Amino acid sequence: MEYTKFFSNVADWVKPNPIRRLSTLINRPGIISFAGGVPSPETFPSEKIAEIAQRLIQERGAEVLQYGVTRGNRQLIEYIVEQMQTRGVKTSPEEIILTSGSQQGLDLLARLLAEPGDIVLAELPSYIGGTYALNNVGGTLTGLSMSEDGLDLDAITEKVLKMRDLGCQVKLIYTIPNFQNPSGITMSLEKRKSLLALASELDLLILEDDPYGELYFDTPPPPPIKSLDTEGRVIYLGSFSKVLTPGLRTAWVVAPSEIVAKVELIKESADLCSSMLDQAIVAECARQNLVQSRLAKLREFYKIRCQAMLSALEKFAPSGTNWTKPTGGLFVWVELASQIDTTDMLSQAVEQGVAYIPGAPFYVSDAKVNTLRLAFSKETPERITIGIEKLCKMF
C-alpha cells in the first residue's frame, strides 16, 4: 500500500536530523567523540536521584504514578520563579509551563507562533532541534550572521522590511544567547539591548533558548534578554537537562500568561502531562538544593575540558584555522582554512578514531561546508588532546 496520499504537508516538511542520522558512525565503540552534544553522565548525581526516586514512589506513588496537570509540578514551578529572579527575571507561576525538555517547548511554541509560510529568523549557525521544530510546522527559516559577540544586527531591519514588502509574515527571532549550540558564542549585553530595541521597532517576538546559561566557566554571561524585556516580547526557555540530567525530560517556558495559556492547551492534546515521576524527582532535587549546589563543580568540570580542547587546538591546528573561545557551555566551533567539506572528511576522521559533527546542517542557509562542531563534554582532557591532535592532521 502507498501511504503518501494519506499524509499531510507535515510529512513533507519534516526532515531527519542529520546528527541523529550520523549516530551509528559517530558512536563507534572506542572512538574519541566530540560529536554528541550531551552532558557527561559523570556529572549525574545518580546515587542521590536513585534514593529520591525510591522514596517518592514509595511515599507518594498515588500522585507521582498518576496523571497530573498539564501545566506541570507546582512545587517545581515555584522553584523556577525563584531561580528566574536570580537571573534577573521577575515572573510568576501564571507565566510558566513545564515541558518534556526544551525541545517540547520549542515545538509547542512553533505550533502556536509559526504559520506555514511564515519567515522565522535564526542565527547562522543554530541549534538543529530548534530550527527543525520551526521548519516542521511549515516555517521558512532565514539566517542571520553572527560575530564573536553574537548576532549581527545591522542587516536585520532591511531584511525584515524587504520580506514584509514581499508579503511575508515575519514574527519571530530564534536565538541562543549563551554559549550557543553549536558555535559556543555568547551575545554581548550591548547586543542584547539592541536586539530588544530592534524587536520592538519591527514588532517581533524573541525566542530566547537558554539551556547553557548556568554552565559558565568564570564569570556569568550577561543577563537574559528576558530580564531586559519591558514590553513582553521575549519568550524564555530554560532546562534542567544540562544542569541535572537530560533523561528526566524537564524544562520550562517563561512567557506572557496569554502565550503560556495557549501553549498549555496545545500541550494538553500533545501529551496530557509530562512524566509525573521525572517532574517530582527534579522538584525534589531542587528542594534539596541538588541543582544549585552542584553548579560550581559542574562549571569546573567543563572548564577543564574546554581548556584542554582550546590548548590542543592552539598547539595542533594549522595556521589559518579559526575557532571560537567559549566561556561556558559544551561546544567549540571550528572553521578550516581550506574549503575541505567536513561532511566528506567525517568517515576519514572516524577511521582515525575521532568523531565530530559537520557544520553544514547547523546552517538554515548559506552553509559553510568547511566548519565543524566539537563538543568537549564527553571525553577526558587527555583524550581530548589526543583526539584534537589526530583531527588537526586532517585540516
Added chain:
Amino acid sequence: MEYTKFFSNVADWVKPNPIRRLSTLINRPGIISFAGGVPSPETFPSEKIAEIAQRLIQERGAEVLQYGVTRGNRQLIEYIVEQMQTRGVKTSPEEIILTSGSQQGLDLLARLLAEPGDIVLAELPSYIGGTYALNNVGGTLTGLSMSEDGLDLDAITEKVLKMRDLGCQVKLIYTIPNFQNPSGITMSLEKRKSLLALASELDLLILEDDPYGELYFDTPPPPPIKSLDTEGRVIYLGSFSKVLTPGLRTAWVVAPSEIVAKVELIKESADLCSSMLDQAIVAECARQNLVQSRLAKLREFYKIRCQAMLSALEKFAPSGTNWTKPTGGLFVWVELASQIDTTDMLSQAVEQGVAYIPGAPFYVSDAKVNTLRLAFSKETPERITIGIEKLCKMF
C-alpha cells in the same frame, strides 16, 4: 501587549478540554467522584516500582538519565512485539514507536495524517483527547452513531461519498473498539470485519485506540481490528497507562513502517525522546512479568466496581433511564429519560456530594445533553452504591 496577531491558526483551533476545566468542581475533597477516568492508584505496584527505579538509576544511571533514541527503549519495543502477537497482531520493531502516553501518539498521528480542513470520522460519543488532537491540527470531526455492538456502519459510505463530492478530504476513522471511553461499548467482531471492508472500499485508514482492551472482566473482547488487517489500513495505539500506571508516560503505536518512520521524525522535533527513566521502569516491569501477572487481579478489581455501579443503577435509576453494560474498562454511559441538561445538573450533584462528567463534550456533533459518563474506577463498591443512589434522585 496584544499577542493574538502573533498566533497561528492553531491558537484558534485549540479548545480547552471541558473535563479539565471542570476539575476544581469535580475534585472537591470528600466528594464521591465518578468523574476522572483514571485508573485507581490502589492498583499501582508502587513498592515494586520504587525498587526497580532505584536499582535502574543506581546501576544504569548513565543510560536512564541520559538522552536516548526517539524510537524508544528497544527492550520494551521487543516486549510489545510479543504482546501484540498474543493479541493476534504479527508485527516487528520497525512497525513500533513508543510515545509519551497514547495522547502523544494521537497528536503525532493527527499531525501526520490530518491536513487543515480534512474530515475525520469519529464515534458519537468519543474520547475527547483523541478528537481534540485531530481538531487541534485543523481537522473537522464528523460524528458516526453507535449501537450496543459499536459503530453504525450503514450510513458511513453515503456520508463519505457525499463529503468527497463536496471536495472534502476524508482519510481517517477514529475508533476505540474495546470498552470505549466514554460509552463502555465494545465493537462486535462482525462489525470489526465490516469496518475493515468498508475502509478498504472507501480507501480509509483506521485509527484503533485501545487503552482498555486488557481490562476485560470475564471474556476477552474480539481481537483487535489490526489483527484482521491484511492491507495495512489500521494504526493501533496501545498503552501501559491503565494496566500499569499512567504517570510513567509510556504507550505505543503499531503502524506500517512507512508511517512509523514519519511519526518518528515528528516526535524527534516534538521532544527528542520520551522520559528515559519511565521507559526503563516499564521495560523492567515487563521483564519481571509485573504487567501480565497483575492483570487477573486488576480485572477482578474493576469488575467488582462495575458490578456495584450496574446493580445500583438497576436499583435506583428511574424508569426510562438507559445505561450501557460494559464488559470491561472503566466507564458506564447513562442516558436520562428526561431532557435534563447534565451540564446544568452538575453543580447540584456536586452540592449533593457526587461528581460525574456531562456527556455533551464527548460528542463532536449532535450532542445529547441528557447523557453523562460515570467512571467506576476511583470509588469503593460501598461508595459507588451511595453515590449512585444520590445521583439517581436527580435524574
